[in-house]
Amino acid sequence: MPVTTSHTGPEHRSPLPERKQTDVSQVLDTPPSPAEPSxxxxxxxxxxxxxxxxxxxxxxxxxxxxxxRPSLPAYVVQLWQRRHFITAFATAKLTAQYSQAKLGQVWQIMTPLLNAAVYYLIFGILLGTKRNVPDFVPFLVTGVFVWTFTQQSVQTGTRAISGSLGLVRALHFPRASLPISYCIQQLQQLLFSMCALVVILLCFGVPPAPSWLLAIPALTLQFVFNAGLSLIMARLGSKTPDLSQLMPFLLRTWMYTSGVMWSIDRMLSGRDIPQIVKLLLQANPAAVYIDLMRFSLIDSFHAGQLPPHVWALAAGWALLAGVGGFIYFWQAEETYGRG
Amino acid sequence: MADTMAHTETGTQDAARSGERVPTVIADDVDIVYRVNGTKGGRGSATAALSRILRPGAAAKASGVRTVHAVRKVSFTAYKGEAIGLIGTNGSGKSTLLKAVAGLLPVENGRIFTNGQPSLLGVNAALMNDLTGERNVHLGGLAMGMSRAQIKERYQQIVDFSGINEKGDFITLPMRTYSSGMAARLRFSIAAAKDHDVLLIDEALATGDRSFQRRSEARIRELRAEAGTVFLVSHNNKSIRDTCERVLWLERGELRMDGPTEEVLKEYEAFTKK
Known part of the structure; x- marks a missing residue:
């Protein structure tokens, strides 16, 4: 390779180039606007x-x-351009999940079923929460599957950035792709579980009904809510990796208050519970999404058991978490992968 | 530089057409300072961590936060079509500077301007270890913003370039089964498949074998020809001589020399022989 002689400028020739630019603004927080015309x-x-x-x-x-950091509209556009990456990443992660297990993809269905079996043993049989709840097995299994979707989204979201630092540092893409992709992976997982759920429903004599179609808007809203929450947790988790140690405890507390294995409605009725506690229990987003799914799938679960304004609540939570989480995540976009 | 100034009114596009030097990376008096937690030995680090949380800022020193001034007042301008070598003894701030150019480290003082988003290829940059090499090629390409069609078109080229399949069908194995050299080669092949405006290579080629190094050096020259700018950190002076025409020499975080490869390397070799 011949040495080119293009470096004739003084700044390249002299060792230790000294610059005297006292007029240059060195203030870090006032970068020139990228849109500034030349x-x-x-x-x-x-x-x-x-x-x-x-x-x-x-x-x-x-x-x-x-x-x-790109502007918010530009960021949304970038993210949209990466939609193939987001879905391909989710599918690849899903199939890789059980690639080391001998039974392989069978675990996609086995894991949620075993989960439901454990809860049935403890809560249904030993603690007896199945009293007064008709169709307890479909009731419980629906609750466990829908809850698992939120729980896993939050948990994987917490590690979405901190667990993929190599990828974040090596390639450039809008970082929100990662938490969103993990949520899609959980959604795909849930769809597997739903297939098992349909079989369980039919086995326990729950008839198919047009109301089953309501599961689609319920799931959509829950997905937006989960994605928003996952984005928030991804930002927090990237700053404080300790959070992934703490999350299982917070999530378990949340699960026990969300009526996964008992009916909140039955618990509240006929007891002297302060109005505010009642309201909080009913407005709990996880409980809202779980009950909506039960309402759409199980015929013995009546509209009267739903909290008031349930669809408005579900949409409100989705909007709040989705938009808020996205903006919150974007505000730290340039810092992911640092350190 | 002087003649660049004379034609400023022609604007960016005209400048590129007439073969003028268009800057792609400008570092302006850059200082980079690391803050390291938990350096205070002896005292239980749990108590240090606690006091760090309870009294941030005021107790920074007492709780064992140390600052390391890794890069001091470095200024340079890199132009389109240049390959720039970064040399210096271990710990002189080369990798730190590249991370800052890639936007992965905040600068303490000064500013770094870049044309588009530079891509950094480091030694430790793992992609997705639990996925096969094939999946990594696809996902890596999608993440960089290539379309499915583009990836399909370049897939064979990427695999051939990496040389992963030279000794058998390894591309369909999970990446965790690869040797460090194989993984580094695949990573470089994926990243180099796109035409980058600014590509930063941090010793990523060091683990590859000689024939791969020759291929990647050829690719670096190609990227330069396509008007990209390439930064190369290497301790292999031959590699630098073969690919770069300009070299920045960093020592103790300061820019000691900036000039044509031969001149700087001569000084550097004299310095390291001491």
């Missing part, structure tokens, strides 16, 4: 007079401060 026409005349400062040079050639 000085042309009259602006160029003044720029020609003196050697430009690095900031001026950067502005003229459209360079931007390294590691700056």
């Amino acid at each position: 000085p042309q026409g009259s602006g160029a005349a003044t720029a020609r007079a003196a050697a430009p400062t690095p900031a001026e040079l950067a502005a003229r050639y459209g360079l931007t401060v390294s590691g700056s």
Whole structure:
């Protein structure tokens, strides 16, 4: 390779280049706007007079401060462009999940079923929460599957950035792809479980009904809620990896208050419970999504057992978590992978 | 530099057409400082961690936060079509500087401007270890913003370039089964499949064998020809000589020399022989 002689500028020749630019603003928090038009026409005349400062040079050639955050609309566009990556990543992770197990993909269905069996043993038989709840097995299994979707989304979301640092540092893509992708993976997992659920429902004599179609809007809203929560947890988890140690405890507490294995409605009726506690239990997003799914699938689960304004609640939680979580995650976009 | 200034009014596009030097990375008086937690020995680090949480800032020193000034007042401008070698003894701040250019480290003072988003290839950058090499190629390509059709078209090229399949059908095995050299080769092949504006290579080629190094050096020259800018950190002076025409020499975080490869390497070799 011949040594080119293009470096004739003084700044390349002299060792230890010294620059005297006292006028350059060194303030970190005021980077020039990337949208700043490059000085042309009259602006160029003044720029020609003196050697430009690095900031001026950067502005003229459209360079931007390294590691700056894109605007929110631009970020959404970038994310949309990566939609194939998001879905392909989720599918790949799902199939890789049990690749080391001998039974392989059978675990996709076995894991949720075993989960439900354990809860049936403890709560249904030993603690007797099945009293007064008609169709207890479909009731319990629906609760466990729907809850697992939220629980797993939050848990994998917490590690979405901190567990994929290699990928985040090696390649550039909008980081929100990762938590969203993990949520899609959980959604795919849930769809497997739902197939098992349909079989269970039919075995226990729950007739198929048009109301089953309500499961689709319920799941959609729950997915948006989960994705938002997962984005929030991904940002928190990337700053404080300790959170992934703490999350199982918080999630278990949440599960026990969400009526996964008992009916909140039956618990509340006929007891002297402060109104505020009642309200909190009923407005709990996990409980809302679980009850909506039960309402749409199980014929003995009546609308009267749902909290008031349940669809508004479900949509409100989804919107709040989805939009809030996305903005919260985006606000730290440039910091993921640092350190 | 001087003649670049004379034609500023022609604008960016004209400048590129007439073969003028268009800057792609500008580092302006960059300082980088690391803050390291838990360096205070002796005292139980749990108590140090607690006091760090309870009294942030005020007790930073007492609770064992140390600052390391890794890069000091470094300024340089890199242009389109340049391959720039970064040399210096271990711990001189080369990798730190590249991380900051890639936007992965915040700068303490000064600013770094880049054209688009630089891609950093490090030694430790793992992709998805539990997935097969094939999946990694696809997902890596999608993550970089390539379309499915583009990936399909370049897939064979990427695999051939990596040389993963030279000794059997390894591309369909999970990446965790690869040797470190194989994994590094596949990573580089994936990242190099896209035409980057700025590509930062941090000793990522060191683990590959000689024939792979030759292939990657050829690819670096290709990227330069396509008007990209390549930064290469390497302790292999021959590799630097073969690919770069300009070298930055960092020592103790300071830019000691910046100039044509031969000049800087001569000084550097004299320095390291001491």
